[in-house]
Structures are given as structure tokens and as C-alpha cells.
Amino acid sequence: MTTSTRGTRVPAVLVLEDGRIFRGRAYGAVGETFGEAVFSTGMTGYQETLTDPSYHRQVVVMTAPHVGNTGVNDEDPESGKIWVAGYVVRDPARVPSNWRSRRTLDDELAAQGVVGISGIDTRALTRHLRERGAMRVGIFSGEAIADDAALLAKVQGAPQMKGANLAAEVATEEPYVVPAIGEKRFTVAAVDLGIKGMTPHRMAERGIEVHVLPATATAEDVYAVGPDGVFFSNGPGDPATADGPVSVMQAVLARKTPLFGICFGNQILGRALGFGTYKLKYGHRGINQPVQDRTTGKVEVTAHNHGFAVDAPLDKVSDTPYGRAEVSHVCLNDNVVEGLQLLDQPAFSVQYHPEAAAGPHDAAYLFDRFVSLMEAERA
Numbered sequence: 518m519t520t521s522t523r524g525t526r527v528p529a530v531l532v533l534e535d536g537r538i539f540r541g542r543a544y545g546a547v548g549e550t551f552g553e554a555v556f557s558t559g560m561t562g563y564q565e566t567l568t569d570p571s572y573h574r575q576v577v578v579m580t581a582p583h584v585g586n587t588g589v590n591d592e593d594p595e596s597g598k599i600w601v602a603g604y605v606v607r608d609p610a611r612v613p614s615n616w617r618s619r620r621t622l623d624d625e626l627a628a629q630g631v632v633g634i635s636g637i638d639t640r641a642l643t644r645h646l647r648e649r650g651a652m653r654v655g656i657f658s659g660e661a662i663a664d665d666a667a668l669l670a671k672v673q674g675a676p677q678m679k680g681a682n683l684a685a686e687v688a689t690e691e692p693y694v695v696p697a698i699g700e701k702r703f704t705v706a707a708v709d710l711g712i713k714g715m716t717p718h719r720m721a722e723r724g725i726e727v728h729v730l731p732a733t734a735t736a737e738d739v740y741a742v743g744p745d746g747v748f749f750s751n752g753p754g755d756p757a758t759a760d761g762p763v764s765v766m767q768a769v770l771a772r773k774t775p776l777f778g779i780c781f782g783n784q785i786l787g788r789a790l791g792f793g794t795y796k797l798k799y800g801h802r803g804i805n806q807p808v809q810d811r812t813t814g815k816v817e818v819t820a821h822n823h824g825f826a827v828d829a830p831l832d833k834v835s836d837t838p839y840g841r842a843e844v845s846h847v848c849l850n851d852n853v854v855e856g857l858q859l860l861d862q863p864a865f866s867v868q869y870h871p872e873a874a875a876g877p878h879d880a881a882y883l884f885d886r887f888v889s890l891m892e893a894e895r896a
């Protein structure tokens with residue numbers, strides 16, 4: 518069911534698993550959907566958010582009150598489709614305006630079968646999620662609307678995010694190559710756990726030929742491309758389930774190949790080193806999060822999308838099977854671990870998004886750091 522609701526007033530209901538209910542109008546496709554309710558504080562960049570594969574099985578609530586103002590263009594998507602399980606906005610733009618816009622966001626959501634809701638108090642919903650924590654949610658419109666108790670029972674029967682193993686559902690099935698822009702200097706094997714398009718692009722800009730491999734790639738697959746460095750991407754789901762990628766990363770660490778991880782990749786490095794991961798109460802999602810690089814003292818404003826985090830000590834160097842490791846970056850809002858680095862071999866990762874799609878470019882230096890590690894290895 519993908520009827521566009523543009524110009525119509527189809528009622529819709531959002532039901533949280535703790536029984537709180539919000540009533541509004543259908544936005545995008547009419548029907549029903551389930552996921553984990555999370556909020557994003559980004560005021561721009563909604564196309565990048567919607568198409569980030571890390572949002573698979575999450576229903577995204579936008580805290581910015583006006584969404585859709587710049588329509589939908591063909592340049593900004595981070596992957597081939599919208600991945601969010603549902604979309605919640607307060608006040609959709611009725612007439613988008615931008616020189617790149619091709620379609621309205623409402624029509625794009627409808628065309629891709631993404632069920633959403635508009636006209637609800639997203640500020641109250643966000644405060645609820647902040648106080649009670651991220652939780653399961655359902656959005657129902659059209660024929661899917663039933664009595665509240667029946668809808669609540671459906672939401673309470675939907676799968677949880679904790680324990681979800683989702684990377685293989687979003688990653689490429691076949692390997693592909695993103696060529697270096699200009700002169701080729703390095704080859705990188707990138708394990709795709711839900712990679713955003715901007716990430717290989719940021720590497721390609723630095724003379725890296727990126728071999729993107731499926732989430733199920735083995736250490737043999739990684740080394741078959743003759744990599745100067747290995748990269749582990751962002752991705753959806755609970756890092757506690759990523760045993761396969763953790764053991765591939767351990768093989769890379771054992772060979773001391775230069776290694777870089779982003780987001781899910783940071784959690785996998787944490788696990789590979791022997792740290793735990795845990796679910797944050799409501800996560801970090803947006804493009805305005807302050808992070809300190811403890812190796813330089815500099816503070817950067819960064820893009821985030823994570824609901825889990827690494828449990829590593831902030832105040833000491835840890836001994837791991839791969840040498841000494843430390844927390845390199847920390848979120849200044851809540852002291853959550855935002856980066857890890859090894860001190861005895863060329864490996865590091867960040868929990869946030871230096872590819873900045875969308876978001877500020879403060880953290881682009883991390884791609885240069887990866888290049889420096891590969892240069893040092895070659896020297």
C-alpha cells in the first residue's frame with residue numbers, strides 16, 4: 518500500500534510500546550510499520566538520514582519542526598533507497614523549494630512505501646523518548662487503524678533492537694570497486710556493514726581505490742584484494758551480534774595492517790580488543806554533537822547516528838591482546854566513548870561520522886590520519 522497522502526487528511530496513529538499514543542495524519546505511504554523509535558536533531562540533511570542504512574528498522578522522529586522544505590534531489594542519497602522503517606515529522610513542507618529538488622519528500626516516501634506520520638507534537642515525543650529511552654513503536658494509518666489495545670499488542674510483539682543482527686540485510690551482496698579520484702596511491706578493503714556512499718568517496722578523494730566487500734567477507738576475502746589498509750563501516754543493529762566481523766578484524770589486527778573503523782566499525786574494534794558494548798538510553802543522532810579529540814585536545818562538532826557504545830575506560834590505557842589501547846575521542850555531552858586507538862600498531866576508529874553526510878566537516882582529518890598510517894607502513 519503506497520498511496521500518496523499529499524493533499525489528503527488520512528488519520529494516522531503512533532503507538533509506543535509503553536502505551537503512549539500520538540494521533541496525527543499519514544505522511545508518505547499509508548499502512549503500518551514497526552521499529553525502534555529514535556530522534557534525530559539534524560535540522561538539515563534529511564535525505565542523507567533517510568538513506569543511511571544504519572537506520573534500518575528504526576523509526577526516525579525529527580526534532581526540527583519543518584521537514585521537506587528542500588524537497589528531494591538525486592544527488593544527496595547515501596544509498597540506493599530509504600532505509601528508515603518509518604518517519605515522524607511535525608509540520609511537512611507543503612511546497613518544497615530548492616534548485617535541485619525533483620520531487621516532494623511526501624511523494625518520495627510514498628513511492629518507496631515508507632509509512633510516516635505528521636502533525637504530531639514531536640517535541641513531546643522526543644522528551645518522552647529522552648526520559649523513558651528508545652523503545653519500540655508502530656505507525657498505523659488507513660485500514661491499519663484498529664482499537665488502541667490491538668495496536669499496542671502489535672507493537673509489543675515487534676522485534677527489539679537489542680540483539681538484532683542486521684548488517685547482512687543492508688550490505689552489498691557482491692563486491693564492487695570505487696576507483697581512486699586522480700592518481701591511485703592505496704588499495705583499501707572496506708567491509709560493508711551498511712556503508713554510506715560518502716565514505717568510499719572520502720577515501721577515493723585521497724587517492725584510495727576502495728574494494729567494498731559484503732558483510733560476510735572473510736579474512737581471506739579481505740587479503741585477496743592486496744590491501745594497504747582495511748576499513749570497517751557503519752551499520753545497523755546490535756554490535757554484540759557481530760561475531761563474524763569481530764573475528765575478521767582480529768585477523769587484521771594480528772597482521773598489523775593499517776585499520777580504520779567508523780561507527781559500527783568502532784564498536785567492532787572495541788569488541789575485537791575485548792571491551793564490551795552496551796545500549797545507550799536514547800542514543801546520539803544529529804549533526805551537532807561536540808566531540809573532543811583527546812590526542813590533540815581539539816573539539817569538533819560532528820555527525821552522529823548510534824544507539825550503542827563501547828564500554829572502555831576513559832582514564833587509563835588498557836592492555837589488550839593487540840597491545841595498548843586508549844579512548845581517543847569522547848562526547849562532551851555525556852562522556853560516551855567516541856573513538857579508540859591502538860598505541861602499538863596502526864589501528865583506530867571513531868563512533869561518529871567523519872564522512873559528514875550530512876553534517877559539519879570538522880572530522881575529515883580522520884581520513885588523512887588513515888592515509889598517514891598507510892604511508893608510514895609503506896615507508
Ligand SMILES: NC(=O)CC[C@H](N)C(=O)O
Pocket residue numbers: 571750751752753754755756779780781782822823824825826
Ligand atoms: N551508524 C552506525 O554504524 C550505528 C551502529 C550501531 N547500529 C548503533 O546503533 O550504535
